[in-house]
Amino acid sequence: MHPAAFASRRADLDWLRVLAFGLLIFYHAGMAWSGWSWHVTSPDSLEGLREAMRFLNRWRMPLIFVVSGAAIMLALGDRTPQAFVRDRLKRLALPLAFGMVVIVPPQVYLERLYSGQFTGSFLQWLPHAFDGIYPQGNLSWHHLWFVAYVLALTLALLPVFLWARSASGRATVARAGWIAAHFGLQWLMALPLAASTLWLTPISWNINGLVGDWNGLVSYGALLLYGAFVFGSSDLLKALQRQRFFSLAVGLIAYAFLHVGFFAGTVRATIPPEIRPVFALLSAVNVMAWLFAIIGFAHRHLTRRPAFLAEATEAVYPFYLLHQTVTVIAVYWLLKLDVPPLAGFFAAVLLTFLGNALLYVGLVRPVGFLRPLFGMRGAGATSARAIETGAAPRRG
Numbered sequence: 001m002h003p004a005a006f007a008s009r010r011a012d013l014d015w016l017r018v019l020a021f022g023l024l025i026f027y028h029a030g031m032a033w034s035g036w037s038w039h040v041t042s043p044d045s046l047e048g049l050r051e052a053m054r055f056l057n058r059w060r061m062p063l064i065f066v067v068s069g070a071a072i073m074l075a076l077g078d079r080t081p082q083a084f085v086r087d088r089l090k091r092l093a094l095p096l097a098f099g100m101v102v103i104v105p106p107q108v109y110l111e112r113l114y115s116g117q118f119t120g121s122f123l124q125w126l127p128h129a130f131d132g133i134y135p136q137g138n139l140s141w142h143h144l145w146f147v148a149y150v151l152a153l154t155l156a157l158l159p160v161f162l163w164a165r166s167a168s169g170r171a172t173v174a175r176a177g178w179i180a181a182h183f184g185l186q187w188l189m190a191l192p193l194a195a196s197t198l199w200l201t202p203i204s205w206n207i208n209g210l211v212g213d214w215n216g217l218v219s220y221g222a223l224l225l226y227g228a229f230v231f232g233s234s235d236l237l238k239a240l241q242r243q244r245f246f247s248l249a250v251g252l253i254a255y256a257f258l259h260v261g262f263f264a265g266t267v268r269a270t271i272p273p274e275i276r277p278v279f280a281l282l283s284a285v286n287v288m289a290w291l292f293a294i295i296g297f298a299h300r301h302l303t304r305r306p307a308f309l310a311e312a313t314e315a316v317y318p319f320y321l322l323h324q325t326v327t328v329i330a331v332y333w334l335l336k337l338d339v340p341p342l343a344g345f346f347a348a349v350l351l352t353f354l355g356n357a358l359l360y361v362g363l364v365r366p367v368g369f370l371r372p373l374f375g376m377r378g379a380g381a382t383s384a385r386a387i388e389t390g391a392a393p394r395r396g
Contacts, residue, residue: 029348069227177233194284244296251289326355
């Protein structure tokens with residue numbers, strides 16, 4: 001898993017990163033009309049939109065963590081552990097702190113305003129922005145939970161990543177990838193995810209809150225390691241490319257069983273304890289099948305680097321940091337104006353893209369002191385290690 005092993009695959013990694021995080025805008029724009037509770041929720045819901053989001057929910061965050069795991073190896077390169085940790089703190093901890101202080105508070109304010117918990121202006125609410133911990137209080141990282149998880153898990157798993165770049169680690173990964181590719185053993189990667197769902201979900205609490213989210217920590221940690229493993233093995237990547245249609249078929253069948261057996265006719269599915277083992281295994285197989293299919297198709301087709309891809313890759317992290325605040329503002333006013341649900345959803349998507357683009361192009365990218373606060377390197381700086389973060393739902 002030497003850095004050179006990633007050189008020929010930067011295109012598919014960048015494409016996957018841009019597309020995976022792009023889905024977040026559609027996902028969060030739809031939350032208000034999904035029928036699930038969110039920060040600002042419409043009394044009207046779109047069942048078709050909810051089912052599409054439920055389908056995406058099974059693999060969109062796992063894909064982001066897998067891509068991030070590969071990106072960690074790329075960012076690690078040949079740096080010393082101390083230099084790598086300093087860089088991760090600068091690229092992850094600093095934007096997280098800035099986001100919690102500046103980016104997230106408008107979301108909490110509009111939620112309080114929309115629900116009638118507060119009636120004044122944002123400036124009048126601002127002194128209360130850090131009163132207590134969300135949801136009872138106002139201090140939260142909302143959609144930035146992903147940054148906190150990547151940071152914590154990267155530091156916790158750093159010895160594994162350091163071993164993986166060593167000569168013995170590279171040899172072991174190459175051998176394991178060859179064996180998996182030739183005997184189909186990559187499907188065993190579903191078992192740790194199934195075990196985590198089965199045994200840790202019942203004792204987990206504070207979802208996306210880090211402390212107490214045992215299933216999230218274990219499953220997302222495993223997915224980071226899976227990303228480093230899969231993208232560090234040329235044999236396994238070639239096998240996933242060859243088997244991409246098979247993986248797609250497995251994903252479709254597994255999700256069909258999940259939908260019919262657990263999701264159909266529900267807003268939020270409840271899983272009885274006696275059938276949780278079946279759900280856990282089926283869910284894990286579904287996740288890995290979609291990941292294998294997506295990676296296989298990307299490795300086969302997303303091999304070119306058009307000019308806009310480098311710009312899009314650089315913009316992904318700032319877009320992620322900003323996007324949900326822009327979405328919440330847009331949705332709040334769309335609901336206040338009684339825009340019909342379907343039109344509101346498309347308008348929220350469009351307004352989020354436009355709002356993000358204006359903020360990024362007009363403010364974040366050109367203003368030197370803002371760039372580090374959004375995880376960007378200094379103006380004019382270039383690096384082979386330009387991938388690595390992201391975001392997501394629930395708490396945000």
